[in-house]
Amino acid sequence: MEIDIKNKFTKNVIFSHNVKNNTIKLTVKTAILHGADLHGADLCWADLRGADLRGADLCWADLRGADLRGADLRGADLCWADLCGANLCEADLCEVDLRWVIGNSKEIKLMKLCEWDIVFTKDYLAIGCKQFKISEWKSFSNSEIKKLDKNAFKFMLKWKEVIFQVIEQSFNNNNG
Numbered sequence: 588m589e590i591d592i593k594n595k596f597t598k599n600v601i602f603s604h605n606v607k608n609n610t611i612k613l614t615v616k617t618a619i620l621h622g623a624d625l626h627g628a629d630l631c632w633a634d635l636r637g638a639d640l641r642g643a644d645l646c647w648a649d650l651r652g653a654d655l656r657g658a659d660l661r662g663a664d665l666c667w668a669d670l671c672g673a674n675l676c677e678a679d680l681c682e683v684d685l686r687w688v689i690g691n692s693k694e695i696k697l698m699k700l701c702e703w704d705i706v707f708t709k710d711y712l713a714i715g716c717k718q719f720k721i722s723e724w725k726s727f728s729n730s731e732i733k734k735l736d737k738n739a740f741k742f743m744l745k746w747k748e749v750i751f752q753v754i755e756q757s758f759n760n761n762n763g
Contacts, residue, residue, distance in 0.1 A: 588605065588606075588608070588609045589603060589605040589609070590604055590605075590610070590611055590614040591603045592614060592615065592618060592623075592625065592628050592630070593628070593629050594628065595627050595629035595631075595647070595648075595649040596627050597627075601618070601625060601627075601628055602617075602621070602623040602625070604618070611633045611634060611635070612633075612635050612637075612638050615630070615635060615638060615643075616639060619640065625645055627647040627648060627649075628645065628648045628649070629648075629649045630649060630650050631649050631650070631653065632652040633650070633653045634654045635658055636654050636655070636656045637656070637657045638655070638658045640655075640658055640659060640663050641659050641660070641661045643660070643663045644663075644664045645663055645665050646664045646665070646666045646667055646684075647667045648665070648668045648669070649668075649669050650665075650673050651669050651670070651671045651672055651673065652671075652672040652673060653674070654673075654674045655673055655675050655678050656674050656677055657677045657678060658675075658679070659678075660679055660680055660683050661679050661682055661683070662682045663683050663684070664683075664684040665683050665684055665685060665688050666684045666685075667686075667687045667688065668688050668689070669688075669689040670691045670695055671689055671691060672691060673691045674691075675691055675693065675694040676693075678694065680694060680695070680708050680710070681710070682711075683711070684713075684718065685708065685711060685713040685718055686706065686713050686715075686716055687704060687706070688706050688713075690706060694709075695707075695708055696757050700746050700749075700750070701742065701746075703715050705750065707721070707754050707757075709721075709758045712724050714739075714750075717735050717736070717739075721751075721754060724751075725751065
């Protein structure tokens with residue numbers, strides 16, 4: 588059975604895979620093994636439970652409603668990806684590029700403060716184009732923050748406590 592992965596913008600086929608008993612999960616895995624460029628891949632509602640997506644380039648991918656339960660996304664590039672409604676329960680999000688991701692409001696959350704887009708998981712925080720572990724953000728000195736961006740120090744001086752309170756409350760078991 589042939590399964591095509593198409594670009595969500597152009598509708599052109601990015602990768603095609605034809606084997607007996609083929610699934611979208613097998614097609615994506617094979618595409619990654621072959622080094623296929625999955626920028627902008629339309630993987631809406633794809634069943635990718637438990638998929639090995641380590642290091643995958645899924646920048647601009649449409650993963651709305653995708654089932655990514657237990658997927659290994661370590662080091663994947665999800666920059667600008669749309670994860671609205673995606674199930675990321677027990678997915679490994681370690682070192683995932685979260686910049687400008689549209690989160691699923693469960694494992695990946697976002698907010699906007701002033702001109703800054705803020706995306707976070709329970710372990711990582713991306714503010715604008717800078718992403719670090721939350722523990723690293725908390726330990727940055729004033730001089731380190733000033734080096735990040737010309738406006739970063741003033742922003743963090745005003746919003747740092749609020750950001751960390753929101754993150755903490757967001758993953759509190761009593762809150763969504």
